[in-house]
Amino acid sequence: ARFDTVIHGGTLVTAAETFKGDLGIRDGRIAAIAERIEGGERRIDAGGRLVMPGGIEAHCHIAQESSSGVMSADDYYTGSVSAAFGGNSCFVPFAAQHRGQSIDAVLATYDGRAAPHSVLDYSYHLIVSDPTQTVLHEELPRAFARGITSFKVFMTYDLMNVGDAGLLDILTVAKAHGALTMVHAENNDMVKWMNARLSGAGATEPKYHAVSRPELAEEEAIHRAVCLARLVDAPLFVVHVSTRGGAEIVSREKARGTRLFAETCPQYLAFTRADLDRPGMEGAKYICSPPLRDEATQEALWAHVAGNVFDSVSSDHAPYRFDAGGKFLNGADAPYPKIANGMPGIAARLPYLFSEGVAAGRITLQQFAALSSGNAARIFGLTSKGSLMPGFDADIAIWDPEARRTVRLEDQHDAMDYTPFEGMELTGVPVTVLNRGASVVHEGRLEAVRGQGRFVARAPSGQGPARGYRAPEFEAAARYGVEIAP
């Protein structure tokens, strides 16, 4: 057999096992895995290091403007380059609808931002903020037909919140088409009530950001979102779970068979609300929503990562620079509600998870492969990615599991002027990343060509085993001769 590339002398990590072997690539796909593979136009010496499925970053904000109009610092070039240096071979940023925009126009805009620039394969999750009848019944089905099979909605922020009825509508449409609804779950009124009280007390420094968004706001909203999804028997993905209570709801609902998926993020494992209380405005670097919590929460979240309650650990890379074009759009002394909301971390996600997860003995290599890549591929319909099986895309990351490195901004290769992970000492470094067989980063050097990444049309998302459940009220309505739900 002829191979374009052979990766030899590595330790291969699959979802099921870890073994020494070679991997042959032909036409961008994995063509063979064997103890020894000869030939190959290009031979890459893995040198005993780990050969793993390339990471899939399923939660990041790239070339996206927030509802208050701030553009993320990273575009599809710097965002994908940074992702690749962090061990990723594919990413799925958001395409955000702001009120009044048509979904078709939103997608055309993001195609223009992504296609000429991305060095990695990509898709989008659509953010829906304006679920009109046209959006629900014409535009979302069209987006689905072109392979965009996940829709994120917000339960918070006045400019984004779709309300419970809007969430039910989107869940229903998503279910009908085989799409997965993702939800940002925080109780909007609880946060607004806290904001009003804090503002009345003159409490405006960054540390009050964490006070303003209580753990209970997340717990309540996750529970409500799950109930709404159960009512219409639709699958649901809860993004950026930051609380013990939220994780426990996810765990309980999964155990009872709810088609529920969830992620947490490195920032909730690595930092606490104490980081928001750094001197001066430094705390603004740690403003993200939901906010950072405390050490007991970190431990609880790690336990749920180790216990497979979470399907993925995603970065939620939301890069706003520490300057007037980013965090301080509303001035250097802006009160916390007017500071841009989000933390960068697309390059740090997997090194952090590898170091504090695998190297620290909290999770296995197989769990790392699942949390970094395999689960996202399966849940979000990236059917040719996330595995080293023959026939899959040759999306591969080679990791040096023993190399130690101190996190530095210049190694993030993003457009940011800080990394919250600065100075952290981590074990395990991704050295080479291939996307469909083409090297993007090789031995720590960028080899990519701008625009080499391709849009990936995704298969239906979130289609875990359907229970065929119908809420008793819908059954009752049907008996009365009225069909009101799927």
Ligand code: DUC
């Ligand atoms: N939600 C996100 O998913 N990312 C950044 C901010 C937010 O509210």
Ligand code: ZN
């Ligand atoms: Zn969110």
Ligand code: ZN
């Ligand atoms: Zn996000």
Ligand code: ZN
């Ligand atoms: Zn560099």
